[in-house]
Amino acid sequence: MSGIFFGLVLTVHVLVGVAVIGLVLVQHGKGADLGASFGGGASGSLFGASGSANFLSRTTAALATAFFVTSLALTYLASHRGGVSRSVMDAATVEQSAPASSQPAKPAGPAQEIPK
Template sequence: MSFLLYLLVALHVIVSLFLIGVVLLQTGKSADLAGAFGGQGSQTAFGPRGAANVLTKLTAYSTVIFMILSFSLTIMFSRTSSRDHSVLSGTPTQQSAPASKK
């Protein structure tokens, strides 16, 4: 069980870094120099709209994978953790000395 948990955590980190990269690679609508003057020509490898479609699909797929991994890791961590879910569980109790009467 712990091997699967470590594998999912590693996959989650990889997918999150990939998602960050894909989102940062996306540009706004008509963000290149040709778009500033109203031209439709672009010097990109995918054409003016091809890169946006590929990056949009990669973003959507990686987001779905990220969410599924997040839910599954939450469920797995809650099952493997101790049954007592208190914040103060495991802390030593401190007993105070009885007050002296004068």
């Protein structure tokens, strides 16, 4: 059940991230308003002269908030998954503390037949 929820939150996270990137690319910079005032055709947009800034800014803010919330949710879900060690160093410590065999391993094959 936790894996399904993790996958769902991850999918939403990626989609929201792509939407934020798209909205930021659609918005025009502050310098674009100056060009529109001197006869540029960009002032008559789909949302009106001032409506686009409010709509796009609010939508971007809402999507950015959703991105941060899904980031926190993914962090929480990843840290509370069962059966996974908490860090790479914990896994390395477990491998080093494994008991070594008392006899050295003997190589097999033609390497044993080489005279010294």
